Amino acid sequence: MSVQREKEKIVLAALVGAFDGQENLPSREEIGAKAAALSPLLGYTGDLKNIIAEAESTIPQRMNAGVSLVDIDAAHDEDWIHKREIGTTYADAYGGYLRGEGWKPTVVNTLLNGDGSKILGLLQDPKSEGAWSRRGLVIGHVQSGKTANYMGVIAKAADAGYKFIIVIAGIHNNLRKQTQQRIDEGFVGRSSDPSNRVSIGVGVDGSYPKPVTLTTINSDFNKQTASVSGAQLNDFKNPVVLVIKKNVKTLEALHIWLRELNAKGRDRIADVPMLVIDDEADNASINTNKPDINPTVTNSWIRKILRLFTKNCYVGYTATPFANIFIDPDAFDKDAYEELFPKDFIHSLDAPSTYFGPDKVFLNEDSSDAILRQIADCEEYLPLTHKNGSPVAELPGSLYHALDQFIVARAIRNLRGQERKHCSMLINVSRFVSVQKEVRSFIGLRLDRIRDAVKANYMMPEEKSAKNEYMARLKAVFDAEFAGNEFAGRHYAWDDVKASLWGVFEHFRTYVVNSKSDEVLDFAKYEKDGIGLTAIAIGGLSLSRGLTIEGLTISYMYRNTRMYDTLMQMGRWFGYRPGYEDLCRVWLPEASINWYKHIALASEELRQQITRMRQADMSPRDFGLYVKSHPD
Known part of the structure; x- marks a missing residue:
């Protein structure tokens, strides 16, 4: 990361910390005055505009602890965490790391000492005797910080004495790599890149007791990896x-290694408390076959790995819990043992107040009108039902319009001092690689024309530049979408935006993101050099689940599904948008907009039901019955 960005982060963290605990929200002027006072003390001499904007969006963050539904008949003491001495080495390091990244101290406190402690209490005390097994589910919001939450749980579990932790990170390589990088920074403290094993994140403090990782950012678990370590x-x-990836071969290799090296001929591993965190737990972990048929293979291997340990806990994380609730809680298989139904607890997380979520995009009338745009012209170009290899003759006008929005929005973000922040556009119109590549070709051609037009006209007087059709389109988008937007107390006129258009193309890349692609959408690589990447990501399934697209500003999705979980997970546009929420646009067909509204309401109802059932001392099993009987 560049020295400049590092200093920015230090000033931001100090600025946010300075107002923590203050009851009334500070004004922009108060934040600006405090930033001006702090920056020279911290050796920062750059522009404060962006730091002030980021602080302004971070300071109002509040986050309430979530609600748990537990099996009240189980002989489990949630207060075990208060009844013995537990160190705080890993949790303190992670909390310090988050604060250094600009997280508000009260939010970090909720994450670790609110939800983190609560979930740890719902797990078993790793020091307790005998054989035990617990199953739980944590329900978050799409792109709302589930990873940050489970990393807090991992840190606290390690402090408590859990010795072996498996994070199952979705079904795609890019998601596994992204998760490995975050675990490296927030828990391991060392880069797992074999060519660059440097201390990072929590490990920058030389006294940090670094955990061991047997996977790297480049390679998933395999038997060779483990054999090289040769250790038990x-x-x-x-x-x-x-x-690890949620992949049958990977899970099988892990099971063989654990059985051969660690069980040492015994049936099970008795002296190693273990924890499995299953990210995107509703995807590929669930036994979707009929009850009288053996479990699906992935599900079976996860259960076999858990079974190898006499002391094991499984916690699934998801934003779309519908499928997990349909697991048969009584299913049992003589090889794979008990199912993954969250029989012991379901914990529903709250989202911070600055979360840009389904409510804001679909349910709040005012914000929905500003954000949502309807796709009405795509069917004749890219029908919802098309085959692999379908020819693409041209792209719909609405997609080119969204592209114009993206270019103008990036120019405005640069004017706001966010030129070193990433800015992305998502295009998800087909699951087929061949079609994605054709879409990229058309987007590339249009970008070339826009780039040429901007280069020739961005410094020209308006009467001349307005004659160019591409410049006229960009101005029309600005007038219709962004002319009234205010930021840090000022409006930008078209002349300001036009003059900054050429800068948009400085670090502009177009990616096809899919399981067969050798292109990596690697934001971290650019961040190290202090560069804000401007990226268009074109893809299908890889874009639909788990992958965080940094700085996502414009989204265009024309896909056909009514599956609750698939639709919600496709919502990569949910998340945090400090300093540019007003520039975000989401393009969807009318049917999808209606389905999203429906699902957003259903999801909210699900969360409210957890609270009501908690008050009535009901269990996860009751919750499963409630969902199954729901009219939708």
Whole structure:
């Protein structure tokens, strides 16, 4: 990361911390005055505009602890965490890391000492005797910080004595790599890139007791990786963490290694408390076959790995819990043992107040009108039902219009001092690689024309530049969408935006993101050099689940599904948009907009039901019955 960006983050963290605990929200002027006073003390001499904007969007963050539904008949003491001495080495390091990244101290406190402690209490005390097994589910919001939450749980679990932690990170390589990078920064403290094993994140403090990871950002778990270490789990002084893909071969290789090296001929591993965090737990972990048929293979291997340990906990994380609730809680298989139904607890997370979520995009009339745009012209170009290899003759006008919006929005973000922040556009119109590549070709051609037009006209007087059709389109988009937008107390006129258009193309890349692509949408690489990447990501399934698209500003999705979980997970546009929420646009067909509204209401109802059932001392099993009987 560039020295400049590092200093910016230090000033931001100090600025946010300075107002923490203050009851009334500070004004923009108060934030600006405090920033001006702090920056020279911290050796920062750059522009404060963007730091002030980021602080302004971070300071109002509040976050309430979530609500838990537990099996009240189970012999489990949630207060075990208060009844013995538990160190705070890993949790303190992670909390310090988040504050250094500009997280508000009260939000960090809720994350670790609110939800983190609550979820740890719902797990088993790793020091407790005998054999035990617990199953739980944590329900978050799409793109709302689930990863930050489970990393807090991992840190606290390691402090409590869990020795072996497996994070199952979705079904795609790019998601596994992204998760490995975050675990490296927030827990391991060392880069797992074999060519650059440097201390990072929490590990920058030399006294940090670094956990061991047997996976790297480049390679998933395989038997060779483990054999190279040649060690058994108990040989390691510090906790061991693996970040693996939800893949049958990977899970099988892990099971074989654990059985051969660690069980040592015994039936099970008795002295290593283990925790499985299953990210996107509703995807590929669930036994979707009929009850009288063996479990699906992925599901079966996860259960077999859990079964190898006499002391094991499984926690699924999802934003779309509908499928998990349909698991048969009584299903049992002689090889794979008990199902993954969250029989012991379901914990529903709250989202911070600055979360840009389904309510804002679909349910609030005022914000919906500003954000949503309807696709009405795509069917004749890219029908919802098309085949692999379908020819693409041209792209719909609405997609080119969205592209114009993206270019203008990027120019405005640069004027706002966000030129070193990433800015992205998502295009999801087909699951087929061949079609995605054709879409990219058309987008590339249009970008070339716009780039040429901007280069020739961005410094020209308006009467001349207005004669160019591409410049006229960009101005029309500005007038219709963004002319009235205010930021940090000022409006930008078209002349300001036009003059900054050429800068949009400086670090502009177009990616096709899919499981067969060798292109990597690697924001971190650009961040290290202090560069804000301007990216268009064209893809299908890889874009639909888990992958965080940094700085996502314009989204265009024409896909056909009514599956609750698939639709919600496709909502990559949910998340946090400090300083540019007003520039975000989401393009969808009318049917999808109606389905999203429906699902947003259903999801909210689900969360409210958890609260009501908690008050009535009901269990996860009751919740499963409630969902199954729901009219929708």
